[in-house]
Amino acid sequence: MHSNPHISAAFDRxxxxxxxxxxxMGGQVEEAVAAAARALVEQDADLAAQVRAGDRVIDEMEHRVNEEAARLIALRQPIASDLRTVLTVFRISAALERIGDYAKNMAKRTEIIIELQPVDGGAHSLRRMSRAVEGMLKDVLDAYIQRDAALAEDVRDRDAEIDQMYNGLFREYLTHMMEDPRNITACMHLHFMAKNIERMGDLVTGIAEQVIYLVSGELPEDDRAKADKTSTPAGGAPSQ
Amino acid sequence: MHSNPHISAAFDRxxxxxxxxxxxMGGQVEEAVAAAARALVEQDADLAAQVRAGDRVIDEMEHRVNEEAARLIALRQPIASDLRTVLTVFRISAALERIGDYAKNMAKRTEIIIELQPVDGGAHSLRRMSRAVEGMLKDVLDAYIQRDAALAEDVRDRDAEIDQMYNGLFREYLTHMMEDPRNITACMHLHFMAKNIERMGDLVTGIAEQVIYLVSGELPEDDRAKADKTSTPAGGAPSQ
Incomplete structure (x- = not known):
């Protein structure tokens, strides 16, 4: 907080x-994720190419946000909670940029998958997972702009569902691969796409935690049960 | 730059x-990567568990670095190139923390793989790739502390080799999967581990770019040929 109200008003503006x-930027990233999932389901190579090309715009937006935030620090020299608020900007823009990267990677893989033998139902399960993440992203941006810690907490809780969907897909794709080796290449790519979406969920959760930090001054404890069991010995990995 | 030499000296200190x-922190991350690869090759579940547990230490180090950097901004109110230098700290610590996360994920997957039928040569190829990344990480930390743009540029160039190794592993694992479905689960995990190492290479490259930025004041152009062809239609994906 500034003792000088003029500086404070300028800072707020x-x-x-x-x-x-x-x-x-968040809206742009949301669109990229939705378009990447749609390109896969509709086997639309043109749309996938658009998503790939559009990532450059998202990268430029991140750059712009970071420049403006650095300028704000240099110009207004914020301290305490004001400084904390500006530093949060860098973390949120970095998370959004990485979600955009994952959408771009999905689009690249879609361009390959289109050329391969289709895998039954594989794309639709992915789209359901993607829609859940899009909803989380939309809500976390609302939570950010309104400093709504309860909504951010809700978003954070929903990440467990994404992890569960990922676990389901992990098994589904393994089954397809074992049933027919001709599915292996496509399933590898679908698998990585599922992992991309799962990581998007983690990044959205990270933004939610930043919102909670902004409101409460503290990062939430890492008490969230980690529901991705595919890379822990206890779960996920089929005994085969 | 500060006009007041006393403030400047305090800032530098x-x-x-x-x-x-x-x-x-970088040293700790380097060790985690090396230990994760060794745990896989030696089928050492205890070492893998140690890597997993050690990630908490890395996370705490990142937190500490960020706290100190925020305190430095609040206390010394740096501007221009001094501010830029401090903001770089956040990006580098975030990259190191993520590399640590990937090492942890490798350790988790190793714990699963140990229980499965071994895949010929799969672990050794991964270790070769991991060693290349460890070398890059070591060099980029040296480049950072010495503000050595030429060394950073060299690290950046070497990422193309990592991408090539990844492309080779992608094909190798697909072949194993197609030859024998009992390899599928282990190969999926090895595959994700290869991808983890490939991402570590990208993160190290990101640090190298921050070093170049610190020295020259400009981020390098994105002219590096992207050698990971497995997610682009032109390359990688076997026609099968």
Missing amino acids: DLEAIQALIMK | DLEAIQALIMK
Whole structure:
């Protein structure tokens, strides 16, 4: 907080402008994720190519957000909670940029999968998972702009569902691969796409934690049960 | 730059302390990567468990680095290139933390793989790839502490080799899977481990780019030929 109300008002105005940029960037990322999933389901190579090309725009937006945030620090020299708020901007923009990267990677894999023998139902399960993440992303951006810790907490809880969907897909794709070796290449790519979406969920959860930190001043404890069991000995991996 | 030499000296001293923390964190991450690869090759579940447990230490180090960097900004109110230097700290610590996460994930998968039928040569190829990344990580930390842009550029170039090794492993594991369905589960995990190492290479490259930015004031152009062809239609994916 600044003792000088003029500086404080200027800081708030600049911060609002940066937050507006983040919301715009978030909207762009949301669209990229939705388009990447749609390209897969509809086997639409043109749409996949658009998603790939569009990632550059998201990268530029991150760059712009970071530049503005650095300028705000240099110009207004915020301390305490104001500084914390600006530093959060870097983390949120980095998370959004990485979600965009995963969407781009999904689009690349879609372009390959289109050329291969289709795998029954594989794309539709992925799209369901992707829709759940899109909903989380939309909500976490709302939680951010409204400083709504309860909504952020809700988003964080929903990540367990994404992890469960991922576990289901992990088994589904393994089964397809074992049944017919001609499915192996496509299933590998579908598998990586599922993992991409699962990571998007983790990144959205990270944003939710930043929102909770902004509101409460503390990062939540890591008490969330980690539901991705495919890389722990106790679960997931079929005995085969 | 500060016009007041006393503030500048204090800033430099604080920054040096933070950089020492980053070097320590980097050393810890290097060890985690090496141990994760060794646990796989030696089928050593205890070592894998140690790597998993050790990730908490890395996370705490990142937290400490970020706290100190935020404190430095609040206390010394750096501007221009000093501010840029401090903001780089957040990016480098975040990259190191993520490399640590990937090492932890490798350790988790090793614990599963140990229980499965071994895949010929699969672990050794991974270790070769991991050693290349460990070398890059070591060099990029040296480049950082010495502000050596040429060494950072060299590290950046070497990422293409990592991508090539990944492409080779992608094909190798697919072949094993197609030859014998009993290999599928283990190969899926080996595959994800190869991808983890490939991502570590990308993260090290990101650190190299931050070093170049620190020295030259500009991020390098994205002119590096992307050698991971497995998720682009033109390459990688076997026609099968």
